[in-house]
Amino acid sequence: MSVEVRILEKKQANGAGHVRELIDHQFANYKDWVHSKSGDIDWVKRFLYNQTIVSRIGVEIQVSGRSDLLARDIVHIRNNLQDSHIDVGVIVVPSDEFEYFLTDRVANFSYAVRYVEKELREAQSYPIILLAIEHDGFSDEPLPKKKTNEGKG
Numbered sequence: 548m549s550v551e552v553r554i555l556e557k558k559q560a561n562g563a564g565h566v567r568e569l570i571d572h573q574f575a576n577y578k579d580w581v582h583s584k585s586g587d588i589d590w591v592k593r594f595l596y597n598q599t600i601v602s603r604i605g606v607e608i609q610v611s612g613r614s615d616l617l618a619r620d621i622v623h624i625r626n627n628l629q630d631s632h633i634d635v636g637v638i639v640v641p642s643d644e645f646e647y648f649l650t651d652r653v654a655n656f657s658y659a660v661r662y663v664e665k666e667l668r669e670a671q672s673y674p675i676i677l678l679a680i681e682h683d684g685f686s687d688e689p690l691p692k693k694k695t696n697e698g699k700g
Contacts, residue, residue, distance in 0.1 A: 548573050554648050554682045555689035562692035563611035563641075563649040570608055570639070570680075588627050588636070605633035609640050610680070614654040617662055621670050628673055635674040642679040650692055655679075 550573045554561040574580045574590045581591050588605035595601065605627055607620035617638070624636030638659065640646075646655035654662070656679035663670045663677065 548577065552682045552690070553684050553686035554645075555687070556648065556685045557689070558647055559650050561648050561650065561690035563651040563653055564693040565690040566641070566649065567608055567611040570610065574606075586623075588623055588633065591633060602635070603633045604635050604637060606637045606639060609638055609654055609659075610649070611651050611653060613652050614658055617654040617659055618667060621663070621667055621673075621675070624675055625670070625673055635676065637676045637678055639678050639680055642681045645680065645682050648682070 550569045552566060552569060571582070571589075575582065579592055581593075583589060583591060589608050590606040591603060592606075593600045593603045605624060607623060609617055609620055617640075620638050624633070624638070627633045628636065640654050640656050640659045641649060643655045643657050646653055656677065659677050663675070
């Protein structure tokens with residue numbers, strides 16, 4: 548699964564929410580990935596053998612939003628592991644370089660690793676994979692930013 552993402556080479560010029568939408572759209576193109584309801588694991592895939600579920604993977608996409616939401620994603624994964632809804636969790640974050648060009652105070656890969664190793668050390672005992680994504684190069688145009696909380700004047 549892949550999606551091409553080209554960005555403007557300027558600090559915080561590119562909409563992180565747009566990156567999230569692109570990723571979600573790619574997941575939605577695959578019928579074996581199930582989008583979970585709000586407040587749960589973002590995407591779940593069940594691996595089958597002879598119509599029997601042999602493994603389930605849960606993916607949390609953390610490319611838009613505040614970096615403190617990383618803790619919530621880890622809790623979602625932990626709870627789903629403990630409730631036997633998934634067998635392994637993946638948290639997707641932007642690479643350190645990519646994050647520099649995105650809006651929002653999103654967790655980059657170094658922050659995510661440091662958080663798991665230093666702040667929430669119990670997460671090291673869970674089958675969680677931290678996965679960094681990167682952009683595909685530069686463009687003359689920034690990724691669009693979402694408009695939120697527009698004041699009425």
